[in-house]
Amino acid sequence: xxxxxxxxxxxxxxxxxxxxxxxxxxxxxxxxxxxxxxxxxxxxxxxxxxxxxxxxxxxxxxxxxxxxxxxxxxxxxxxxxxxxxxxxxxxxxxxxxxxxxxxxxxxxxxxxxxxxxxxxxxxxxxxxxxxxxxxxxxxxxxxxxxxxxxxxxxxxxxxxxxxxxxxxxxxxxxxxxxxxxxxxxxxxxxxxxxxxxxxxxxxxxxxxxxxxxxxxxxxxxxxxxxxxxxxxxxxxxxxxxxxxxxxxxxxxxxxxxxxxxxxxxxxx
Amino acid sequence: xxxxxxxxxxxxxxxxxxxxxxxxxxxxxxxxxxxxxxxxxxxxxxxxxxxxxxxxxxxxxxxxxxxxxxxxxxxxxxxxxxxxxxxxxxxxxxxxxxxxxxxxxxxxxxxxxxxxxxxxxxxxxxxxxxxxxxxxxxxxxxxxxxxxxxxxxxxxxxxxxxxxxxxxxxxxxxxxxxxxxxxxxxxxxxxxxxxxxxxxxxxxxxxxxxxxxxxxxxxxxxxxxxxxxxxxxxxxxxxxxxxxxxxxxxxxxxxxxxxxxxxxxxxxxxxxxxxxxxxxxxxxxxxxxxxxxxxxxxxxxxxxxxxxxxxxxxxxxxxxxxxxxxxxxxxxxxxxxxxxxxxxxxxxxxxxxxxxxxxxxxxxxxxxxxxxxxxxxxxxxxxxxxxxxxxxxxxxxxxx
Numbered sequence: 001x002x003x004x005x006x007x008x009x010x011x012x013x014x015x016x017x018x019x020x021x022x023x024x025x026x027x028x029x030x031x032x033x034x035x036x037x038x039x040x041x042x043x044x045x046x047x048x049x050x051x052x053x054x055x056x057x058x059x060x061x062x063x064x065x066x067x068x069x070x071x072x073x074x075x076x077x078x079x080x081x082x083x084x085x086x087x088x089x090x091x092x093x094x095x096x097x098x099x100x101x102x103x104x105x106x107x108x109x110x111x112x113x114x115x116x117x118x119x120x121x122x123x124x125x126x127x128x129x130x131x132x133x134x135x136x137x138x139x140x141x142x143x144x145x146x147x148x149x150x151x152x153x154x155x156x157x158x159x160x161x162x163x164x165x166x167x168x169x170x171x172x173x174x175x176x177x178x179x180x181x182x183x184x185x186x187x188x189x190x191x192x193x194x195x196x197x198x199x200x201x202x203x204x205x206x207x208x209x210x211x212x213x214x215x216x217x218x219x220x221x222x223x224x225x226x227x228x229x230x231x232x233x234x235x236x237x238x239x240x241x242x243x244x245x246x247x248x249x250x251x252x253x254x255x256x257x258x259x260x261x262x263x264x265x266x267x268x
Numbered sequence: 269x270x271x272x273x274x275x276x277x278x279x280x281x282x283x284x285x286x287x288x289x290x291x292x293x294x295x296x297x298x299x300x301x302x303x304x305x306x307x308x309x310x311x312x313x314x315x316x317x318x319x320x321x322x323x324x325x326x327x328x329x330x331x332x333x334x335x336x337x338x339x340x341x342x343x344x345x346x347x348x349x350x351x352x353x354x355x356x357x358x359x360x361x362x363x364x365x366x367x368x369x370x371x372x373x374x375x376x377x378x379x380x381x382x383x384x385x386x387x388x389x390x391x392x393x394x395x396x397x398x399x400x401x402x403x404x405x406x407x408x409x410x411x412x413x414x415x416x417x418x419x420x421x422x423x424x425x426x427x428x429x430x431x432x433x434x435x436x437x438x439x440x441x442x443x444x445x446x447x448x449x450x451x452x453x454x455x456x457x458x459x460x461x462x463x464x465x466x467x468x469x470x471x472x473x474x475x476x477x478x479x480x481x482x483x484x485x486x487x488x489x490x491x492x493x494x495x496x497x498x499x500x501x502x503x504x505x506x507x508x509x510x511x512x513x514x515x516x517x518x519x520x521x522x523x524x525x526x527x528x529x530x531x532x533x534x535x536x537x538x539x540x541x542x543x544x545x546x547x548x549x550x551x552x553x554x555x556x557x558x559x560x561x562x563x564x565x566x567x568x569x570x571x572x573x574x575x576x577x578x579x580x581x582x583x584x585x586x587x588x589x590x591x592x593x594x595x596x597x598x599x600x601x602x603x604x605x606x607x608x609x610x611x612x613x614x615x616x617x618x619x620x621x622x623x624x625x626x627x628x629x630x631x632x633x634x635x636x637x638x639x640x641x642x643x644x645x646x647x648x649x650x651x652x653x654x655x656x657x658x659x660x661x662x663x664x665x666x667x668x
Contacts, residue, residue: 012664068494071663093496104486108279120271121495149282165491 002067002173002204003043007076008228009062010035027263028228036062038228040076044173044221047202049195051209051219053252059228060208061100064177067206068098081172094122097171101181103162107151111142111161114150115168122169129168136164139197140190156187163194174198176207180214192218212248224255231259272497272505280475280513289474290513294467294521299528301463316398317343322366324349324357330376334412338370343404357391368392368401383420449547453630458603460525460629461622464518464556468564469595471517472510473571473588479506480575481584489666503572503660507653510568518560522553552628559628559642563621565649567595569656576656577665602626609634614641617648 010033028035037059044050054060065071067078069089078085078092085092105114112133119129137143140160145153150161167174176195180188195218198205209215215222215236222239224232232239232255243250280286322345328335338344347366351357357369371389373379379386392401421431444451483489492502571588578584595618601607602622609623620641627633659665 065490065667068490070490070493071667090496090498093494096494098491098494100487100490102487103491104488106275106279106488107486108282109275113275113278117271117275118491118495121492121497123496 001043001045001081002206003077003079004063004067005041005077007037007040007063007066007078008035008074009037009059009066009071010074026227036228037066037073037225040223040225040228040230042221042223042230042233044204044206046204047199048220049199049205049207049218050221050223051207051215052223052225053209053212053215054225055256058225060225061177063225064098064175064206064208068096068175069093094169095172097166097169097174098177099162099166099174099179100177101179101183103166105150105153105158105161105165108149110147110149111153111157111164112146114161115165118165119168124169132168132170133164136168140164140194155184156190159183159187159190163191167198172203174203174205176205178208178210180209180211212252216248224252224259226256226259227263229259231255269497269501269505269508272502273508276475276479276506276509277512279478280509283478286474286478286513290471290517291520294471294517295524297463297467297521297524302528313398316396316400319343319400320345321368321401321404322347324351324360324366324369325372326352326357326370327372327374327376330372330374331412333415334372334408337408337412338405341404341408343401354389354391361391361393368405380416380420383424450630450632453626453632457626457629458622461625462599462603463525464521464560464625465563465599465618465622466592466595467521468514468518468560469567469571469592472514472564472568473592475513476510476568476571476575477578477581477584477588478575479510480572481578481581482575484578485580493666499660500657503576503657507568507572507656510572511564514564514568515557515561518564519557522556547631548629552631555633555638556625556628559621559624559638559645562642562645562649563618566617566645566652569649569652573652573656573659576660577668579668598622609637611637615644617645621645 012033013029013031023029028038040059040063042050052060052063062071066073067085069085069092073086080092080095083092083095105111106117109117115133115136116129119132124132137146140163142157142160142164145157148157150158153161176191179191179195183191192214195205195207199218219236222232222234222236223230224239232242239251239255240246240248241251242254320343323338324347325335325338339346349357349360349366349369351360351369352371354371357371360366361369369389369391371391373386373388376386376388390402390405394402417435418428418431421434422428426434446454483492493499495502570591574587574591575584578587598616598618599622601616602613602619607613607619607623609620609627613623614620614637624633624638624641627638
């Protein structure tokens with residue numbers, strides 16, 4: 001299981017940089033720093049799929065980057081299956097699989113080499129790695145282009161390779177940052193099928209998205225982040241209950257509106 | 269670390285652009301430089317030697333023998349003019365009426381008979397680098413003055429057999445202690461350093477861009493960062509591959525230079541060059557390579573640091589172009605005439621390495637200074653590498 005408590009992260013602002021009008025209105029800007037993530041807490045149990053929702057620039061990517069150890073949080077704690085991510089990042093990384101829509105591949109390497117490179121970096125032994133790659137190729141139907149260079153692949157092939165690369169080390173948790181943004185329908189389906197297969201394997205998945213239909217079909221839990229604060233964290237049913245008709249879009253809007261109302265009242 | 273290294277190596281070897289920069293360019297650059305220089309020099313020289321100079325002569329009757337010699341010289345053509353004043357003649361030359369004017373004073377013969385010195389004026393544009401006209405003129409002049417000297421002295425009753433001893437009482441012969449290697453090394457040694465060091469930089473810069481900014485642009489950096497490998501290991505793997513390419517370029521260049529110098533030496537009968545090249549021992553070459561090792565490490569870490577900071581290929585290239593200018597400044601300093609390897613110049617980064625390479629080629633190196641330069645460059649390289657590793661840990665650099 002994954003547990004995140006009171007996560008916060010700010011980025012220093014260069015002295016010379018001028019803030020735009022809209023940026024000045026954003027409560028997260030102070031004179032010296034941009035407080036991208038201020039207070040995010042949620043948890044995700046074994047086998048659950050958690051959807052991370054929020055407007056653009058809300059702090060979703062920063063949160064996921066902290067979760068995946070790419071960024072170090074200023075405050076808060078992250079535990080993955082009992083491993084403190086902040087204290088033992090190298091150990092935590094062995095348990096994490098990460099993928100985003102703009103994750104690239106090494107164009108000069110073949111699908112197999114791309115995957116094998118990350119397998120080796122995760123310390124996998126050659127024999128085991130070979131077996132695992134073969135398994136993934138069968139699962140994702142990739143044998144046809146196993147030896148094709150990434151430069152010469154279609155978008156769908158690339159995405160499959162990226163998926164295989166993300167899970168080559170059999171991670172205990174998979175983090176996906178807007179995995180379907182900008183992909184065509186077929187490729188999107190590949191990604192969604194992949195999330196389904198992880199769910200069947202009881203591997204927890206945390207993914208951020210703007211597509212509520214994906215949330216409806218896949219997610220057990222929903223977290224809404226707005227202006228760097230997790231304003232909602234609960235089961236999909238609790239989220240539905242936020243609107244009268246049980247419509248996800250309405251629920252999302254009401255959560256955001258309530259949060260902003262509270263923020264202005266707090267400021268006043 | 270070695271995983272990163274091997275993977276980057278595989279990628280580089282599959283990349284045509286790298287192969288062109290690292291292998292083809294150093295192999296081809298020397299024959300091209302040699303050929304172009306040789307061709308241009310020989311063609312302009314032979315052209316300059318064949319040009320006919322149009323001249324005007326004032327008072328030719330005062331020195332008829334000289335006027336006649338000038339008239340029959342194949343590189344001079346006489347042009348008649350009414351002008352006699354120096355300023356007017358200079359104006360006419362500027363307008364292109366003729367190329368050169370010789371003013372012999374009207375009282376020349378009179379002063380000759382009185383054994384007094386006279387002043388002749390030769391008016392022409394002296395800005396040309398290949399001044400063959402003056403060389404031809406001087407040859408005629410020397411012959412003419414010698415004839416005059418003989419004439420005058422004979423008239424004064426000097427024994428013609430002793431004339432030579434009277435005119436040149438001392439014949440100074442210079443005996444050179446510098447051997448051919450030192451001589452030629454002085455001339456080409458600095459030039460070789462001047463080519464080798466920028467090639468180190470150039471060979472390393474393309475892979476460096478790919479390794480940092482390229483990873484950002486492709487979107488592979490983030491996945492690399494969350495692998496259970498320390499960031500120091502990643503950056504050191506990348507550093508080593510940049511260093512390797514820089515050194516590979518240099519090594520290929522040195523070998524290519526040696527081979528081509530030998531080939532060209534055997535062609536044109538320039539045995540001197542061939543001899544010098546063969547007198548540079550394997551030890552010297554290894555020492556040159558050893559000097560370039562920390563230098564390349566400095567370049568590699570600098571380039572990698574720039575590349576990691578940049579968001580895109582283009583941005584990285586923009587930052588790198590000023591770097592190459594900065595590198596050239598100390599190199600230019602090292603080829604300035606009179607700049608020698610001393611305790612002071614040994615403290616200037618890059619200049620010291622360039623001078624050390626020159627001394628190694630000359631075969632006159634002070635091994636104490638060499639050790640000092642090597643040590644100081646190693647220390648500098650270590651600092652730069654440490655900076656690069658530190659730089660790669662910074663979130664503000666990686667996620668700009």
